[in-house]
Amino acid sequence: MKDYLLFVVFPYVSVAVMLVVSWLRYVYFRHQFTSLSSEFLESKELFWGSVPWHYGILFVLLGHLVAFMFPREILVWNQIPLRLLILEVTALVFGLMALVGIILLIIRRVTHPRIRHVTSTMDIVVLLVLLLQVATGVGIAVFYRWGSSWYAASLVPYLRSLFVFKPNVEYIVGMPLLIKIHVLSAFSIIGLLSFTRLIHFLVIPINYLWRPYQLVIWNWDRKKIRKAPRSQ
Numbered sequence: 001m002k003d004y005l006l007f008v009v010f011p012y013v014s015v016a017v018m019l020v021v022s023w024l025r026y027v028y029f030r031h032q033f034t035s036l037s038s039e040f041l042e043s044k045e046l047f048w049g050s051v052p053w054h055y056g057i058l059f060v061l062l063g064h065l066v067a068f069m070f071p072r073e074i075l076v077w078n079q080i081p082l083r084l085l086i087l088e089v090t091a092l093v094f095g096l097m098a099l100v101g102i103i104l105l106i107i108r109r110v111t112h113p114r115i116r117h118v119t120s121t122m123d124i125v126v127l128l129v130l131l132l133q134v135a136t137g138v139g140i141a142v143f144y145r146w147g148s149s150w151y152a153a154s155l156v157p158y159l160r161s162l163f164v165f166k167p168n169v170e171y172i173v174g175m176p177l178l179i180k181i182h183v184l185s186a187f188s189i190i191g192l193l194s195f196t197r198l199i200h201f202l203v204i205p206i207n208y209l210w211r212p213y214q215l216v217i218w219n220w221d222r223k224k225i226r227k228a229p230r231s232q
Contacts, residue, residue, distance in 0.1 A: 003169050003172075003173045004167075004169060006180075006184060007158075007167075007169045007173075007180075007184075008162070008167040008169060010184070010187055011162055011190075013191070014187040014188065014191030015187075015190055015191075017191050018190050018191060018194045019194075020194075021194035021195065022193070022194040025194060046105075046108060049101050049102070049103075049104030049105040049108055050101065050105065051101070052097040052098065052100050052101035052104075053097075053098055053100075053102055053104075053105060054101070055094070055097060056095065056096070056097030056098030056099070056100075056101055057098040057101075057134070059091075059094040060091065060094050060095055060137065063091055063094075063148075064151075067148060067151055067152045067156060068156055068159060068160075071152035071153070071156045072152075074148055074152040075152050075153065078148060084146065084148070084149070087148050088141070088145065088146065088147070088148060091141060091147075091148065092138070092141045092142070095134065095137055095138045095141055096138060098134045099134045099135060102127065102130055102131050102134055103131070105127065106127050106128075106131065109123065109124070122192075122196050123196070125192065126192055126196045129185055129188050129189055129192065130189065132185045133182065133185040133186060133189060136178055136181050136182040136185060137182055139178055140178055140179055140182060143178070144176060144178070144179065154171050154172070154175070155171065155172065155175075155179075155183070157171050158171035158172045
């Protein structure tokens with residue numbers, strides 16, 4: 001019963017909350033779909049945290065998505081040890097990049113007074129959950145090797161069973177605790193997504209493709225300003 005609540009009910013509730021709240025925010029509070037960037041407050045440490053975080057997490061998410069869509073092909077690829085090793089090492093490197101990035105972003109949030117002032121409680125919660133997600137992912141890569149193979153063979157069938165509304169927890173109940181925490185934290189992020197600034201990535205500004213170019217016209221004479229006497 002406990003496993004059913006954690007790995008069936010909780011995932012469905014998380015996705016439902018994300019969809020409903022995201023829709024409500026988009027309809028009634030569309031102006032809130034923003035990343036609320038703090039770059040103007042501090043940009044140097046943001047760069048060193050944001051770049052490895054975004055590159056690392058994008059590659060890791062892409063890898064999970066590819067394995068979800070093509071599990072058989074992943075298993076065939078991994079039949080050759082060298083290719084399996086290359087895939088595992090590459091995934092670990094990008095996972096470490098994401099881990100370093102999220103740690104630096106958290107440090108930046110709590111050490112800069114100006115940024116800490118504009119940081120909400122939900123920002124801290126999301127950062128900590130993301131840290132847990134990435135840290136457990138790296139831990140799995142280190143302590144439970146060849147994760148791309150058992151992910152494709154065991155976790156993908158579990159996730160697909162949820163996707164087709166025929167949940168089967170037998171694939172995950174025997175998994176180590178670290179893997180279960182990783183899965184639960186992933187669904188926690190989905191549930192929290194619509195309550196945070198991360199919601200902005202759900203809205204792709206495709207209208208920019210056909211929007212007319214913005215024309216900026218200066219309404220002052222630069223030459224006169226340059227020749228104007230400076231005040232003492």
